[in-house]
Amino acid sequence: MTAWQIDYVVKNKFSRPGHPLLKVLGVVMHWTATPGATDENEKAFFDGADGGGSRYASAHIFVDKDSARLIIPLNEVAYHANEKPSMISKLRASTSYYTSGNANLNTIGVEMCVEKDGTIHAETIKRTEDVVAELCRQFSLSPENDIYRHYDITGKNCPAPWVANVGAFNEFKTKVRAKMMPEVIVESIANSDYISKTLTVKTDGLWFYNTPRWDVKGGSSAKGNSFIVTEELRVGGYRMLKCHDGKYRTADPLHVDINPKPSDWPYRVNIDNITHAEAVDIVQLIGTNYKGAKVFGEAK
Incomplete structure (x- = not known):
C-alpha cells in the first residue's frame, strides 16, 4: 500500500505538460501557502485545460493531515522548482523540449497543505514523512543529501x-531516514x-538519538552533561x-550514571x-539465589 492515492489531473500545458522526467535525483519540499486548502482542493485547482488558472505551476504530490494525493505521474515533469539562471546545482540538466527550470526535469515536487491559521499541521508533516520515505526508497535517494527545500x-x-x-x-529528514529503516520493537516501560x-553522561561524545532507534544517530553529548529521564523504553531488547x-x-x-540509583542498577561488590575458596562460595551462592544476576569474581 502506497502512502498516497493516485488522482491524476488531465494533461494540459500549464500543470501537466506530459514531458518525461530525465531521472529522479531529489525531492523538493514546498508548502502551498493557501490557508485551509486540502489536497482535494489543490487537485481540483490544477485540473482542467487551464491547469492552475493558466499559470505554469504544479507539483507531483499534495499532502494534508488526512490524505496524500499524487496528481502528476512520477515519470512526468511538474512545474515546481524553476531554477534561477544564476543557480548552480547538481540538479541541472537540459533537453530539446525544455531548456529552463532544470530542477523540474529531475526532481519530484511534494507540497504540504496549510491550515487556516497558516501553520502546517503536525499530522500533515507526519504523513509527508511517510510519502518522502517511500519516494526515497523507490528512487534510491538519501534523506540527508537528496531532500531539498x-x-x-x-x-x-x-x-x-x-x-x-x-x-x-x-x-x-532524520525522521524520513528512520521510517526507511527496518522496523524495530519499541516498548515503553x-x-x-x-x-x-x-542521567549524567560518563563518556565524552556519547551518541544521542532523535527517535527510539539505535541505528539513527542524532548527535553527541559531552561528558558531564546531565538530563532528567522522562521515559524508559526497550528498543530492540536494550534499555533506552x-x-x-x-x-x-x-x-x-x-x-551513563543515574541518580538516585534505580532499584535494578548494577553494583560491584568487593569482599576482603x-x-x-570462601569467595568462590559467595559467588556461587549469589548466582544460585539471584537467577538473573551476572556474577563473577577474581582473586587479588
Whole structure:
C-alpha cells in the first residue's frame, strides 16, 4: 500500500505538460501557502485545460493531515522548482523540449497543505514523512543529501517554516531516514524506576538519538552533561532512556550514571579478608539465589 492515492489531473500545458522526467535525483519540499486548502482542493485547482488558472505551476504530490494525493505521474515533469539562471546545482540538466527550470526535469515536487491559521499541521508533516520515505526508497535517494527545500533550489521562501527554522527541516529528514529503516520493537516501560531521575553522561561524545532507534544517530553529548529521564523504553531488547530534551540515550552503566540509583542498577561488590575458596562460595551462592544476576569474581 502506497502512502498516497493516485488522482491524476488531465494533461494540459500549464500543470501537466506530459514531458518525461530525465531521472529522479531529489525531492523538493514546498508548502502551498493557501490557508485551509486540502489536497482535494489543490487537485481540483490544477485540473482542467487551464491547469492552475493558466499559470505554469504544479507539483507531483499534495499532502494534508488526512490524505496524500499524487496528481502528476512520477515519470512526468511538474512545474515546481524553476531554477534561477544564476543557480548552480547538481540538479541541472537540459533537453530539446525544455531548456529552463532544470530542477523540474529531475526532481519530484511534494507540497504540504496549510491550515487556516497558516501553520502546517503536525499530522500533515507526519504523513509527508511517510510519502518522502517511500519516494526515497523507490528512487534510491538519501534523506540527508537528496531532500531539498524549494528555497535551496531557487531562493524562494518555501516552505517558509523550514526557511525560518532549518532545524525543523533537518529533523524532518532524520525522521524520513528512520521510517526507511527496518522496523524495530519499541516498548515503553510502565511504572519505570528511572523516570524523574538524573542521567549524567560518563563518556565524552556519547551518541544521542532523535527517535527510539539505535541505528539513527542524532548527535553527541559531552561528558558531564546531565538530563532528567522522562521515559524508559526497550528498543530492540536494550534499555533506552528518553530525556527532558526530547533525545534518547543509552542506559548502559559504562556510559551513563543515574541518580538516585534505580532499584535494578548494577553494583560491584568487593569482599576482603576472606580466602579464595570462601569467595568462590559467595559467588556461587549469589548466582544460585539471584537467577538473573551476572556474577563473577577474581582473586587479588
